[in-house]
Amino acid sequence: xxxxxxxxxxxxxxxxxxxxxxxxxxxxxxxxxxxxxxxxxxxxxxxxxxxxxxxxxxxxxxxxxxxxxxxxxxxxxxxxxxxxxxxxxxxxxxxxxxxxxxxxxxxxxxxxxxxxxxxxxxxxxxxxxxxxxxxxxxxxxxxxxxxxxxxxxxxxxxxxxxxxxxxxxxxxxxxxxxxxxxxxxxxxxxxxxxxxxxxxxxxxxxxxxxxxxxxxxxxxxxxxxxxxxxxxxxxxxxxxxxxxxxxxxxxxxxxxxxxxxxxxxxxxx
Amino acid sequence: xxxxxxxxxxxxxxxxxxxxxxxxxxxxxxxxxxxxxxxxxxxxxxxxxxxxxxxxxxxxxxxxxxxxxxxxxxxxxxxxxxxxxxxxxxxxxxxxxxxxxxxxxxxxxxxxxxxxxxxxxxxxxxxxxxxxxxxxxxxxxxxxxxxxxxxxxxxxxxxxxxxxxxxx
Numbered sequence: 001x002x003x004x005x006x007x008x009x010x011x012x013x014x015x016x017x018x019x020x021x022x023x024x025x026x027x028x029x030x031x032x033x034x035x036x037x038x039x040x041x042x043x044x045x046x047x048x049x050x051x052x053x054x055x056x057x058x059x060x061x062x063x064x065x066x067x068x069x070x071x072x073x074x075x076x077x078x079x080x081x082x083x084x085x086x087x088x089x090x091x092x093x094x095x096x097x098x099x100x101x102x103x104x105x106x107x108x109x110x111x112x113x114x115x116x117x118x119x120x121x122x123x124x125x126x127x128x129x130x131x132x133x134x135x136x137x138x139x140x141x142x143x144x145x146x147x148x149x150x151x152x153x154x155x156x157x158x159x160x161x162x163x164x165x166x167x168x169x170x171x172x173x174x175x176x177x178x179x180x181x182x183x184x185x186x187x188x189x190x191x192x193x194x195x196x197x198x199x200x201x202x203x204x205x206x207x208x209x210x211x212x213x214x215x216x217x218x219x220x221x222x223x224x225x226x227x228x229x230x231x232x233x234x235x236x237x238x239x240x241x242x243x244x245x246x247x248x249x250x251x252x253x254x255x256x257x258x259x260x261x262x263x264x265x266x267x268x269x
Numbered sequence: 270x271x272x273x274x275x276x277x278x279x280x281x282x283x284x285x286x287x288x289x290x291x292x293x294x295x296x297x298x299x300x301x302x303x304x305x306x307x308x309x310x311x312x313x314x315x316x317x318x319x320x321x322x323x324x325x326x327x328x329x330x331x332x333x334x335x336x337x338x339x340x341x342x343x344x345x346x347x348x349x350x351x352x353x354x355x356x357x358x359x360x361x362x363x364x365x366x367x368x369x370x371x372x373x374x375x376x377x378x379x380x381x382x383x384x385x386x387x388x389x390x391x392x393x394x395x396x397x398x399x400x401x402x403x404x405x406x407x408x409x410x411x412x413x414x415x416x417x418x419x420x421x422x423x424x425x426x427x428x429x430x431x432x433x434x435x436x437x
């Protein structure tokens with residue numbers, strides 16, 4: 001047992017801050033890290049439109065200006081005709097994902113070994129609480145912090161509390177499994193996305209992005225006005241033929257009772 | 270045209286130290302280092318950059334926090350709390366070992382915070398930025414920075430107490 005475990009929390013925090021702040025980190029980045037970073041920057045640094053314009057001859061600039069004028073008029077006409085559209089980069093979508101505090105959505109999973117799709121309602125409260133409501137009156141609450149899950153079965157009136165850290169399941173998040181929907185969603189903020197068309201979702205002309213991360217492929221459709229995902233189609237997830245997340249609602253206030261690991265006591269008739 | 274070679278050479282050491290301190294190991298720090306620069310390139314396309322150093326340190330902090338949170342989410346919390354697995358291989362003097370343990374516990378606790386709380390806390394308490402500097406960099410009010418730092422400290426105290434309890 002260490003002495004500092006006996007200290008008051010306030011003191012512990014200040015000492016921990018001092019320890020981390022004063023930790024000796026004298027070494028510069030390795031030559032490999034610098035070289036890798038410069039290579040990544042070169043790859044990401046495609047010449048911008050304006051850089052290309054600067055490099056043009058006068059004749060090319062006049063031709064480009066004429067083309068842009070005509071093109072602009074066509075775009076304006078189409079935008080006026082069809083109610084307009086806007087655009088967004090994947091970096092902005094990733095920013096929105098990174099900032100998510102609470103999330104409610106539908107998850108439709110088609111297992112690899114059967115063609116029957118199952119739709120669940122998922123609620124997530126950052127950083128570590130998840131509730132999945134499944135068909136047939138079952139719900140599963142997972143607490144990543146305390147490493148526990150609670151399965152509520154409405155039909156059999158049972159509540160099963162499981163210690164995840166000892167069983168390795170049922171929470172995929174706790175084990176970092178491939179079927180962890182929340183982790184898959186949060187990982188999208190870490191990856192790069194390339195534009196891949198548009199799709200009409202409700203009354204929104206959503207922008208599509210193809211995202212590849214650690215061998216996993218996802219198609220993210222985002223609202224071009226807010227940058228928030230409207231639908232995410234996953235492929236190539238272990239044990240799952242297809243997984244679709246949609247009907248999103250972000251950062252609404254969720255009742256903490258929904259994530260309580262203590263089953264409510266029912267009145268005895 | 271942005272001279273990235275020059276920026277990496279000039280700002281690289283400070284950015285790397287920021288990432289290395291939060292991650293506690295070289296491989297993760299190297300990844301965060303690279304991500305911070307690539308993210309800075311993306312930011313520079315959207316808006317003019319007043320201070321490369323400030324932007325890069327903020328991004329390195331944010332990427333490091335992301336990685337810490339991810340590490341914990343992947344179920345490695347208990348593994349991370351195994352203090353035998355700290356980076357050093359040779360036995361340390363008692364004081365160094367204690368400091369190392371405190372640092373590691375603070376990293377674990379930071380990973381439990383909401384990302385914006387953790388980021389503001391690191392900039393204020395580890396990098397020594399003023400609330401005004403943080404507010405300018407994150408485009409939020411100075412008062413809100415104070416609120417976030419206060420909340421972060423409160424949450425960290427709870428987390429550290431919990432971790433200490435587990436290790437009793």
